[in-house]
Amino acid sequence: MYNQVTKRIFLFCLLGLLLPFHLMAQQISVMAQTDTNSIRIGEQVKLQLTAILTPAQFNDANFKVAFPVLPDSIEHFEVVTRSPLDTVQDGGRHLLHQTFTITSFDSGHWQFPPLRFDVINGAAGDSAFTQPIGIDVNTVAVDTTKAFKPIKAVEAVPWNIMDYWMYIAIGAGIVLLGLGIWLYFSKRKKPMPEEKVPTISPYEVAVHNLKALKDEKVWQQGDIKQYYTRLTDILRTYFEHEFGIAALEQTSEELLANIKPVTKLNQQRDKLRSLLAIADLAKFAKLEPTADEHEACMLKAEEILEWTRPKEEPAEQSPKSENP
Amino acid sequence: MENTSTDIRQLNEKIHQASAFVDLLNMELGKVIVGQRYMVERLLIGLLAQGHVLLEGVPGLAKTLSIKSLSSAINAKFSRIQFTPDLLPADVIGTMIYNQQKNEFVVRRGPIFANFILADEINRAPAKVQSALLEAMQERQITIGDTTFKLDEPFLVLATQNPIEQEGTYTLPEAQVDRFMLKVVIGYPTKEEEKLIIRQNLNPDTNSSIRPVIQPSDILEARKLVREVYMDEKIEKYILDIVFATRHPEDYKLNKLKPLISYGGSPRASINLAWAAKAYAFMKRRGYVIPEDVRNICFDVMRHRVGLTYEAEAENVTSENILSEILNAVEVP
Numbered sequence: 001m002y003n004q005v006t007k008r009i010f011l012f013c014l015l016g017l018l019l020p021f022h023l024m025a026q027q028i029s030v031m032a033q034t035d036t037n038s039i040r041i042g043e044q045v046k047l048q049l050t051a052i053l054t055p056a057q058f059n060d061a062n063f064k065v066a067f068p069v070l071p072d073s074i075e076h077f078e079v080v081t082r083s084p085l086d087t088v089q090d091g092g093r094h095l096l097h098q099t100f101t102i103t104s105f106d107s108g109h110w111q112f113p114p115l116r117f118d119v120i121n122g123a124a125g126d127s128a129f130t131q132p133i134g135i136d137v138n139t140v141a142v143d144t145t146k147a148f149k150p151i152k153a154v155e156a157v158p159w160n161i162m163d164y165w166m167y168i169a170i171g172a173g174i175v176l177l178g179l180g181i182w183l184y185f186s187k188r189k190k191p192m193p194e195e196k197v198p199t200i201s202p203y204e205v206a207v208h209n210l211k212a213l214k215d216e217k218v219w220q221q222g223d224i225k226q227y228y229t230r231l232t233d234i235l236r237t238y239f240e241h242e243f244g245i246a247a248l249e250q251t252s253e254e255l256l257a258n259i260k261p262v263t264k265l266n267q268q269r270d271k272l273r274s275l276l277a278i279a280d281l282a283k284f285a286k287l288e289p290t291a292d293e294h295e296a297c298m299l300k301a302e303e304i305l306e307w308t309r310p311k312e313e314p315a316e317q318s319p320k321s322e323n324p
Numbered sequence: 325m326e327n328t329s330t331d332i333r334q335l336n337e338k339i340h341q342a343s344a345f346v347d348l349l350n351m352e353l354g355k356v357i358v359g360q361r362y363m364v365e366r367l368l369i370g371l372l373a374q375g376h377v378l379l380e381g382v383p384g385l386a387k388t389l390s391i392k393s394l395s396s397a398i399n400a401k402f403s404r405i406q407f408t409p410d411l412l413p414a415d416v417i418g419t420m421i422y423n424q425q426k427n428e429f430v431v432r433r434g435p436i437f438a439n440f441i442l443a444d445e446i447n448r449a450p451a452k453v454q455s456a457l458l459e460a461m462q463e464r465q466i467t468i469g470d471t472t473f474k475l476d477e478p479f480l481v482l483a484t485q486n487p488i489e490q491e492g493t494y495t496l497p498e499a500q501v502d503r504f505m506l507k508v509v510i511g512y513p514t515k516e517e518e519k520l521i522i523r524q525n526l527n528p529d530t531n532s533s534i535r536p537v538i539q540p541s542d543i544l545e546a547r548k549l550v551r552e553v554y555m556d557e558k559i560e561k562y563i564l565d566i567v568f569a570t571r572h573p574e575d576y577k578l579n580k581l582k583p584l585i586s587y588g589g590s591p592r593a594s595i596n597l598a599w600a601a602k603a604y605a606f607m608k609r610r611g612y613v614i615p616e617d618v619r620n621i622c623f624d625v626m627r628h629r630v631g632l633t634y635e636a637e638a639e640n641v642t643s644e645n646i647l648s649e650i651l652n653a654v655e656v657p
Contacts, residue, residue, distance in 0.1 A: 229558075248656065249651070249653060249654065249655055249656055251614070251616045251619055251656050252614075253616050254616075283657065284556045284558065284559060284612050284613065284614050284615075284657075285336070285554060285556075285611070285612035286331075286332045286554065287332055
């Protein structure tokens with residue numbers, strides 16, 4: 001019994017002696033370095049954090065080192081950028097690096113605080129701290145003896161053709177497209193010129209129809225309404241085709257109002273008015289004008305046609321006439 | 325001219341003489357109504373052609389004054405009914421009330437028993453009141469209880485609609501609107517006319533009352549003559565072409581109108597167009613109808629009879645636009 005108690009005490013003592021050595025084995029070296037300790041206000045400093053690991057620690061899956069998480073603003077310093085973690089093998093050691101760009105806008109001497117690295121080995125954990133770094137943030141020396149200088153003028157950006165590549169490409173594309181279209185149409189066969197079919201002018205049609213109406217002796221056969229309907233239709237069709245007045249769709253009053261802009265036709269206004277009045281009576285009021293009135297209306301229609309007859313273009317001289 | 329057409333000539337002369345009262349009426353109405361000749365002319369067309377008039381215009385355009393003056397000039401009875409949402413059919417046509425002394429029901433006639441009715445803001449009353457009035461307009465008789473009463477002739481209803489306030493209104497259904505011979509859209513008077521209106525209203529000396537220049541019986545005689553006004557077959561065909569073009573625009577090379585028209589003019593449109601054209605010819609002191617007459621009243625007869633599609637409404641196309649296209653495409657005889 002006594003021996004057993006003694007054995008237990010011995011084992012606890014041994015464990016108490018060995019445990020600090022085990023913890024020491026977990027210790028890592030950490031450090032923080034800056035590329036300069038003196039900056040001007042707003043200048044940037046590179047802060048490099050390094051953790052040095054032994055190969056055993058590096059290869060141990062349970063061994064982890066957590067780098068400090070720096071906020072955007074830490075005391076008098078601002079963190080501008082942060083690099084990803086980098087691993088470097090240096091001899092038998094493994095170095096873990098992370099670089100921060102920091103700056104300060106407060107002038108004075110400031111201490112960059114110690115940063116904590118967390119070391120985790122399985123369930124056990126420990127911390128390691130870097131040394132504080134003193135940084136002088138200096139203001140810019142102003143020479144008050146010198147006069148103020150004006151603001152610098154806007155500097156022109158040097159011209160670079162690559163800035164305009166898209167416009168140049170679009171322009172070239174349009175030129176090529178135009179060229180292509182021109183080539184396509186110039187290579188197409190030109191259609192044969194159509195033979196000119198002699199067209200009958202509205203005047204000739206109207207004269208022909210009036211003559212036909214006269215020859216058919218419509219009113220002489222007692223069809224007065226038909227006579228006046230055809231007579232006015234011939235004139236209306238002539239006005240529509242010759243002067244572009246939609247006469248077929250207009251009433252007598254509207255037609256008389258709409259011929260005003262056509263000076264030549266407007267000069268025959270009174271004749272046309274009297275003709276249309278008699279025609280309307282014959283067509284819509286069952287009134288039968290006298291034979292003289294029938295003739296007079298035909299005469300008026302012919303006179304209107306003759307007055308408004310378009311000037312004939314000079315006929316082209318045929319080669320035969322030149323060489324009799 | 326030869327003597328073969330003496331009938332028309334005689335008719336023409338008869339109408340020329342008989343229609344002289346139109347000038348008299350215009351002169352008399354001109355004493356109190358400044359401008360609005362168009363509206364007065366349309367009222368007379370409705371009166372002569374036995375039609376009714378739906379008037380669309382903003383308030384204050386002398387609608388009431390016009391019909392009241394017309395009724396005074398004709399020595400006829402006038403009633404004005406203000407249509408409101410709580411109006412009942414009995415308020416318009418009349419009802420049976422119990423007489424305690426006689427111990428029986430007696431008929432109390434409504435304001436519709438008059439020659440000229442102004443149905444103000446007809447779209448403010450519910451459908452049952454509208455249909456009561458429109459039935460009376462169509463049948464020209466009223467049944468109260470077991471008794472049917474013939475309405476006095478001439479009987480003209482002038483219904484008004486305000487185009488700017490549509491909230492809380494009961495829009496007249498197409499079938500009901502079709503019962504109106506004319507839908508007249510009136511606008512503001514000109515500057516000169518309005519100046520005269522101000523002067524006339526401010527100066528008490530110029531306030532002259534309308535005196536009767538004709539009697540209702542003269543209107544009934546004139547109606548008989550309007551019926552006699554000669555309408556040639558060509559004019560009938562022209563009327564049919566216009567109405568058919570609203571139904572089948574593609575047959576008149578108006579394919580572009582096809583998707584804009586939901587329904588065209590009914591046969592009642594053709595009848596009313598013919599009647600109104602005759603009345604217009606009568607007012608112009610002619611015994612026969614010419615295409616000008618048809619064209620002149622075409623918009624007022626047809627504008628409420630051409631249904632527009634959603635597409636037309638989306639493109640702000642009005643029935644007037646469609647009718648203009650049709651009139652410009654249909655050949656005049």
